[in-house]
Amino acid sequence: MNILVVGAGGQIGAELIPHLQGLYGQDNIIATDLKAENVERLKESSRALVLDALDLESYKEIISKYKINRIYNLAALLSAVGETKPQIAWQINMGALVNALELAREYKCSIFTPSSIGVFGHSTPQDNTPQDTVMRPNTIYGVCKVSGELLSDYYFSRFGVDARSVRFPGIISNGCLPGGGTTDYAVEVFYEILKTQKYSCPIPANTYMDMLYMPDAIKACTDLMDCDPSKLRHRNSFNITAMSFSPTQLFAQIKKHVPNAEFSFNPDPVKTEISASWPNSMDDSCAREEWGWNPSWDLESMTKDMLEKIALKLS
Numbered sequence: 477m478n479i480l481v482v483g484a485g486g487q488i489g490a491e492l493i494p495h496l497q498g499l500y501g502q503d504n505i506i507a508t509d510l511k512a513e514n515v516e517r518l519k520e521s522s523r524a525l526v527l528d529a530l531d532l533e534s535y536k537e538i539i540s541k542y543k544i545n546r547i548y549n550l551a552a553l554l555s556a557v558g559e560t561k562p563q564i565a566w567q568i569n570m571g572a573l574v575n576a577l578e579l580a581r582e583y584k585c586s587i588f589t590p591s592s593i594g595v596f597g598h599s600t601p602q603d604n605t606p607q608d609t610v611m612r613p614n615t616i617y618g619v620c621k622v623s624g625e626l627l628s629d630y631y632f633s634r635f636g637v638d639a640r641s642v643r644f645p646g647i648i649s650n651g652c653l654p655g656g657g658t659t660d661y662a663v664e665v666f667y668e669i670l671k672t673q674k675y676s677c678p679i680p681a682n683t684y685m686d687m688l689y690m691p692d693a694i695k696a697c698t699d700l701m702d703c704d705p706s707k708l709r710h711r712n713s714f715n716i717t718a719m720s721f722s723p724t725q726l727f728a729q730i731k732k733h734v735p736n737a738e739f740s741f742n743p744d745p746v747k748t749e750i751s752a753s754w755p756n757s758m759d760d761s762c763a764r765e766e767w768g769w770n771p772s773w774d775l776e777s778m779t780k781d782m783l784e785k786i787a788l789k790l791s
């Protein structure tokens with residue numbers, strides 16, 4: 477198995493690369509990113525190259541040269557930043573996917589592309605959101621993710637491309653920081669509390685969203701791709717979640733470990749609107765039944781681990 481990770485310098489890539497290396501061997505994983513400084517960092521522990529995922533010819537050269545048979549297409553602009561530059565968000569999110577799917581078709585690769593809770597909107601049932609339901613998002617990010625799910629299913633049914641994906645909720649991690657998402661508060665808060673004991677939250681206090689801790693997210697990326705395809709009734713894209721909480725609940729959990737932590741709320745209008753349109757909690761039973769999704773981390777264990785790991789990082 478030769479695996480190409482595109483957009484490897486971001487939050488997911490930084491932790492997916494070592495996991496893939498452990499499973500398939502260090503030399504079989506090629507990490508790429510648009511930014512040279514990210515590639516320099518990746519080179520410390522992996523084979524890494526600069527790649528603009530919108531440059532089809534360079535992308536093709538890498539797939540052909542390294543005999544790639546699986547692509548993780550992680551290049552994306554997230555929900556909140558997407559609203560500041562919708563045309564660019566469309567170009568990047570869709571352009572990278574179209575190139576990845578075309579090359580997967582030509583070179584017979586399997587392909588994983590993260591979808592998101594961003595596919596849902598105000599008209600979606602908000603509690604226990606079903607796998608198959610209304611998807612009318614009102615962000616450019618959501619529009620790209622719905623289009624991406626449809627296009628990936630199209631490439632599977634029309635050309636037989638083995639495209640699979642999950643709808644990621646917010647991903648909480650202590651490696652590389654997320655950037656430009658609506659759920660980023662659930663990572664930022666740990667750094668701010670450990671540095672200053674204060675955090676001002678851009679999301680209203682009682683807004684519920686689904687979340688995952690990174691080790692579960694990474695496991696989903698490989699478990700879904702390695703599962704027996706004959707069991708899959710869905711492909712693009714599976715609801716997955718491990719916990720659903722509001723800022724109030726997360727902060728109460730943090731306060732158990734950092735009693736002098738102080739929290740305030742200064743809702744950002746864009747993030748407030750986006751978070752209100754996303755589910756409170758999703759039903760992920762299809763992922764559980766079809767490929768054995770079963771997360772290990774909950775709010776309590778994640779909070780404790782995040783505080784320990786980030787305290788070490790800051791010391």
Ligand code: AKB
Nearest residue numbers: 554555592657658659
């Ligand atoms: C975002 O907030 O944009 C992402 C996501 C849920 O897809 N973390």
